[in-house]
Amino acid sequence: MERRVKLSQSPILSFKGITKRFPGVVALRGVDFDLYEGEVHVLVGANGAGKSTLVKILAGVYQPDEGEIFFNDKRAIIRNAEQARRMGISIVYQNFNLINKMDVGQNIFLNREPTVGKIVRRVDWSRIYRETSAILKRLHVHIDPKSLVGDLPVADHQMIEIAKALAMQSRILVLDEPTSSLSEQEIEDLFHRISSLREEGVAVLYISHRLEEIKRIGDRVTVLRDGEYVGSESIEKISLEKVIKMMLGREVEKIYPWKPRPVGEVVLSVEGLGSRGAFENVSFSLRKGEILGISGLVGARRTELALAIFGALPTHSGRLIYKGKAARFNNPGDAIAAGIGLLPEDKARYGMFPILSVAHNITSAGLSLLVRRFGLNPRLERNITEEYVRKLNVRTPSVKTEIQSLSGGNQQKIMLAKSLFTNSEVLIFDEPTKGIDVGAKEEIYNLMLELAGEGRGIIMISSEIPEVLGMSDRILVMKEGRITAEFDRENATQEKILEAAL
Amino acid sequence: MRVNSDSTLALQRKTGLPFELRAYWGRYGTYVAFLVILAIASIVVPHFLSIDNFLNVLTTMSFVLFVTYGQTLVILSGGMDLSHGSLVSLACMASAALAAIGHPWLGLAAGLGVASFCGLISGSIIGITRLNPIITTLGMLYLAGGLALYFTNGKSITGIDASKVQDFHFLAEGRILHVPFVVILGLVFFFLTHFLLRHTRFGSRIYALGGNEEAAEIAGINYARMKILIFTLSGLSCGISGSLLTARMLTGEPRVGAGTFLLESIGAVVVGGNDIFGGTGNVGRTVIGLMILHFLTNALDLMGISTFTQQVVVGVVVLLFCYLGLARNK
Amino acid sequence: MKLPVRIDWSKFGLPAAFFVMLIIFTVINPAFFSARNMIQTTRQGAILFLIVSGQTFALLARGIDLSQGSVMSLVSIATISSIYVLGAYAGSIAGILFGAMCGFINGMLIAFLGIPPILATLGMLFVVSGVELVYTGGVTLTNLSDIDQGRLFWFGGGMIGPVPVPVIFAIIIGFLLYYILKYTLFGRQIYLIGTNADASSLAGLPIKRVIVLVYTVSALLASLGAFFLTARLSMGFPQLGEAWLVLAIGGAVLGGTSVFGGKGGVWEALLGCLVIVFLDNGLIVSGVSTFAREAIIGVVIIVACLGSVIKRRV
Structure with missing residues (x-):
């Protein structure tokens, strides 16, 4: 040209x-x-x-x-x-x-x-x-x-x-x-x-x-x-x-607080998973305590992969093995019950109940856990959600505050609390730091490490290559519905990831 | 109001006819259904296939036709007008009141004026405050319905002397070359509405608003002005129907619009295959929709199945067409 | 004007207006505040409350139920017809179940056939009112046996102590509904689904089941209202429900329930219907004609809704 x-x-x-x-x-x-x-x-x-x-x-x-x-x-x-x-x-x-x-x-x-x-x-x-x-x-x-x-x-x-x-x-x-x-x-x-x-x-x-x-x-x-x-x-x-x-x-590297930590046995393996019109033949495994980064360009079908694992998108081939057994999630309810949590990329559309309170948002995916003899127990709900708010350091006047009045970072923490409330052992973060400020990003990273430290398996989908490099133990790269590369933390570089993603 | 109880994710799972076929079905199914109904009725129902019967159906239909034109404008622009029945009654009473004291043309003007004014009010509320059209026009339904009854304490206005209002009466009952004048009037207004929608910038803006309100406003379309105009026209359409009813019956009936006007005005638009959430469709489809409803009712009447009243027919056909995907609503 | 204490008008505006209204009507005509009039009004209010609560369920789930009025008419006819055959008690239950069944069908149309609520319930409105007109030919059903009439009338016109029977029922049902919305899975799921259906789907909520139940409850409550009305009249009236739909939606929105789902509840329903019945009654007592009352209430509903738009951008 x-x-x-x-x-x-x-x-x-x-x-x-x-x-x-x-x-x-x-x-x-x-x-x-x-x-x-x-x-x-x-x-x-x-x-x-x-x-x-x-x-x-x-x-x-x-x-x-x-x-x-x-x-x-x-x-x-x-x-x-x-x-x-x-x-x-x-x-x-x-x-x-x-x-x-x-x-x-x-x-x-x-x-x-x-x-x-x-x-x-x-x-x-x-x-x-x-x-x-x-x-x-x-x-x-x-x-x-x-x-x-x-x-x-x-x-x-x-x-x-x-x-x-x-x-x-x-x-x-x-x-x-x-x-x-x-x-x-x-x-x-x-x-x-x-x-x-x-x-x-x-x-x-x-x-x-x-x-x-x-x-x-x-x-x-x-x-x-x-x-x-x-x-x-x-x-x-x-x-x-x-x-x-x-x-x-x-100062790129500084904000990623990654530390080496022990990684346990395989908790989830995906074998040859395919969803028509979205992705084909995707295989990988996730270990307890591991942060698995999935990189790729926008449109590489990573979100669809997450939805399919979560039971929200139909698959036509392949299978999931969860905790050593073949698992089939026909809808998100199944996946949640089994202990899988998803933090969607578009949280305004797929995650939040904007005009409802922080407490109602946190408990929305696991309401049955609040049922006691006389139905939903509001005191239990308040106590549990207040604990999450404290633990995750959510800045909100109270758990009764409408979630829409909080900042993006705090909303994201509530989405995380929502997944934790259902006792998720596998957490899928789809673009977890999209649209939130630097301070909140760092808090989210720390929380991810803490959760991994507790033995949960984390899949982190991100378009920000530095973030994937900075936070993952292992990195997959997707391109047009296929996995094109896998790197260990030590071997991954920005160039290699870009090459596999393009 | 955009009401969606089903999630998009769940909808993605739905499979069915191959895309092409479904698209053709959605586009032409209504016409096919209309022809099938006509064909079957012509064969099965005695006396159905006759010029007299057709003119009869078309005449009855014409009194509702104007209202459906108004509703078409409203629905295409992404709204809905639930006040139609009451506005028709109100227009009927207003025109009858003046016709009864010997001023039928003033009465006509009053009928058109009062219904348009009610539409103007609804449109202003919706356009300026952005209150939900359903709530607003439901309130107007109640308000105008109350007013129509209030004039005479619920009694009919009688005493319009047929000999003194012959010209006025001709509007509804007259014939030109055997064709009822009201049918001709319906046709004229059909072309006017069609022209408005298809060949003016106003029409283009109606489709734009119904298609994507946000994008329409970004393109500089004035939401308030559009809503006010559209609902005023919708009111006017009720004024025409209401005044013509007065001309036909030569009485003012305060409940004339209460029965089937609203259901037919929305039903015709829906059954015709116009998109219930706006943006797609045309007034021709509405006319087909109304004809389906009226010919079906007529055929059942002729077969002596009078147990199937118009209301049931409309209700079932609306639901059935929704189910068959002939009424576009996604 | 500066007030020493800031008042949250969005919360207390309507109750305040309500009390001012009570005072004005009492001044115009002291008979308004008489025990007899109050009892009459609460009887009417109890019925409206049931219907408004039903509509509230539909609105909370981000839907709308336009079939309530015609379902009410149907229940009136069905109740009397059933009583001819089954006697007062079983017949009443049958009549109410008829109405609830219409709601169940609404729910199925919406949840499983994906028909938008406004169309599904509008279609149902036509079908139901057509069916009952066909059945009765528009004629009022009367001629109950004295025993049945006595038993039936008690539900609508009877008193327990100084309190009308429908009011007792409405209070019990009101508490029950409050409990359902606040303390049951079903109730919470309505709010969640009404606020964000996509997010509800990803949270694993049983959307379809909830929707079917919501419309069943909406029709059931309208049917109960219709039953008490019918009981009071002791006859099956094919136009019984005509005027109530507007009041049901108007009352709910007036009380503060949002037409965009997820906001509102029993308290809002109560508030809205109290304002409407006392306004209506006050106008009667002040000598305003029936039809002017309809117009005034129409205006009040619109104005009150406008207030809520300005306040919360409904």
């Missing part, structure tokens, strides 16, 4: 010393950053580095507390989404804003439909479909403008969002983690489209945490870390290692 960035010209957009504070946290601190027409500018950073805050400032959702934004060399204030749109800024968020029940053309021109007729203004559908065709052709994608969005694969949704941006004549296109749900081939396609947009002079801001993509698509890269601007560099002049170093800083 040819890369020509005319840096001599002035940037279409630049941020100067942008700072954004939220109560108790500085999300962005003095960030400088330039975007030129006809370049693909990659913005990288770990979770919580401030990428999404930056995007929201660009979208007009947040206003910066300090600093200035220049648009075409003129000072600009982006007050709201409408204004951002008028300035030619289009943002394709990770969770798309498409209407599945409408067709492609209707989505692309939603609420901006061209009309004909003077007295009665009719929507000009033929023009909509004609222009949609043209835009899609320009993107080199073969989608029928009249097909329902809901019937199309996710990869096409991405292209439709981009087409929407083009239909608005956008000059700046922001793509937020566009490849997180795409297959390799689809990613390849997407990159081709992005390249051709670059040729047309569109400025692309590409946000990603996938390092391997930087070299493939980017012209320049800007690194953020914990809300701070670390630096910008032309792609040719920087190595991936350097980017990683910039992203992670120096």
Whole structure:
């Protein structure tokens, strides 16, 4: 791919010393950053580095507390989404804003439909479909403008969002983690489209945490870390290692409190497990007291594997051996009764009962344990849950507090307490530290070690490679529904894991 | 209200017809069912297949038709209007009151106006405060129902002199070239509604709101304004039906809408195969839905199975169509 | 205006409004506060309380039961018809079971056929009201034998000491429901499922069984309400339930039960239905016509719900 960035010209957009504070946290601190027409500018950073805050400032959702934004060399204030749109800024968020029940053309021109007729203004559908065709052709994608969005694969949704941006004549296109749900081939396609947009002079801001993509698509890269601007560099002049170093800083290892500890006999083995449309022939075993990390890219089907073990997803082949006996969990209830606990990745959807109390959340999966002679025993419930709150150091006014009012880290601890309440001997953590702050992360890590120390087997699914490296005794890597590698703690490196995951 | 007692995870386990077949069934099954019913009834039921009978069914149906147009708009936009029965009664009373003192056209205006106004109020509450449409329109059902009875203390308004309101009466009972005028009116409004949904930006916004409220609002669609407009139109549709009923009966019946109007307005939309949670469907499906209900009832009537009242037919057909996947609700 | 003590209006607003209302009606017409009127009103309130509680179960599970009104009419007819054959006691039980069975069918339609609650119960509403109209031809069923009539009437119109019989039943049932919601697995599962069905599924809860039970209970309670009404009238009235559905949902929401599931309970049901019956009675005593009362109550329900939206974004 040819890369020509005319840096001599002035940037279409630049941020100067942008700072954004939220109560108790500085999300962005003095960030400088330039975007030129006809370049693909990659913005990288770990979770919580401030990428999404930056995007929201660009979208007009947040206003910066300090600093200035220049648009075409003129000072600009982006007050709201409408204004951002008028300035030619289009943002394709990770969770798309498409209407599945409408067709492609209707989505692309939603609420901006061209009309004909003077007295009665009719929507000009033929023009909509004609222009949609043209835009899609320009993107080199073969989608029928009249097909329902809901019937199309996710990869096409991405292209439709981009087409929407083009239909608005956008000059700046922001793509937020566009490849997180795409297959390799689809990613390849997407990159081709992005390249051709670059040729047309569109400025692309590409946000990603996938390092391997930087070299493939980017012209320049800007690194953020914990809300701070670390630096910008032309792609040719920087190595991936350097980017990683910039992203992670120096004190990477410190926050993982891993210590060697004795590991017992095998508690759970998975033999040739397969679930249609999700994963095939997955085998591994987990020992008592062991932390088994499962790494891989988003979309490697790790969550599906967890759900299948937990009895929430049907399997068509293979078997589980739990505590030396073949086990079959037809539903989550079976798995819970046998002593398996799952902390789901999307806890808001699959884990929490937001308007119910901390106590009710903790006991939700093991209610029968609270039944005494006169039914559920509230005093018992209060005592037990208060003990968990104390033990796990959950910061909550009381166990009667609604869980939705607590912070993400404390909610995660309650999800953990919920699994412990049912006496789980095997715990599956799916992205346990996603979206929680550094302090809470460390507490979760300590709890995991403590639980492993008590002889429980832990499976930790994580997309954060440093976390997998830092916390696991053994590491599996999954890719597209298969296990592609297994490493001992000593042998694992970031490069090896990435290689197996890509 | 999005009510889902079944978890998505459990739903994933459901298997059934191959995808393609199921998609065709979902799309065309309603029409197939309609034709099958017509065919069977034509063969089995004596006197069913005659122009007179068809015109008869279509005429009866037309008085409900307008209400179902309104309900279609509401349901397509992701809501539901439970106030329909009462609004029809209220419109009937309002128009009868003025017709009885010799002003049938003012009466018509009053009928349309008062029902639209009730719709406006429901729509404002839903749009501005985002109160649940079911609760709001249920409250309106009660309120408007009470008002309809309050005018006359529950008595009917009689004494409309047929000779003085001939033009008005013609709306409901007149014929043009043997075709009942009300059927023609129903057809005209069908095309209007269809045009509104298919060829205006307003229609496009209705589908967008019903398809994904959040995405629609991000695209700049004004939720409050849309809800107010939609529910006002829904009220207007009741006004048309109610006033036409006055024109037909030449009396004001305070309970005229209480029986089957609500059930038919929702039933027609559902049986026609429109998505009950909005976003997919069209007014043609609603008409087919209403025809299924009316022809079925008519056929059973002709067979002398009068024990099957319309209500049972509607109820069973709604549930059956839900079960067969002809009423889209997932 | 500054108050020395901050009052949590979201909690005490409705009870406060209730007492203010009682005072106003008493001032308008002192007969309102008479023992006789109070007893009459609590009798009506007891019946509404049962129905509202039933609706509360459905709402807690993030559903809705639109068939309550027509189930009530059916129970009225079924009870009287059964009494013709089975006598007062067995006939009453049969009538109530008829109603509960409708709820069971609702539950099966929702849990096992995956029909959305609003459609399933709406369909049931049509079927049930159609069936009972067909059966009766819209005619009221009367002509009970004197013995049966006497026995039946006691349930609706009788007194135990100074307290009407339905009130006694409502109090007992109210405590039972409170116990069920608070101290049984079933009760807790309703709240959990109503709050988050996906999470409930992953927590291993028996969702389908709970849903079936919820709608059975909803119909059973509506049936009990219908039974007491029927007993008082001592006749089978095919339009008995017509007006009650709105009051049932309105009462529940007015009391503070959320239509989005997981929030509310027996206390909220009681509060909501007390406000409605005393408002209704107060308006009667103040000389407001029947139909204006309906309109006023409609407005109050909407306004009170609006209050709850502003308060909690229902």
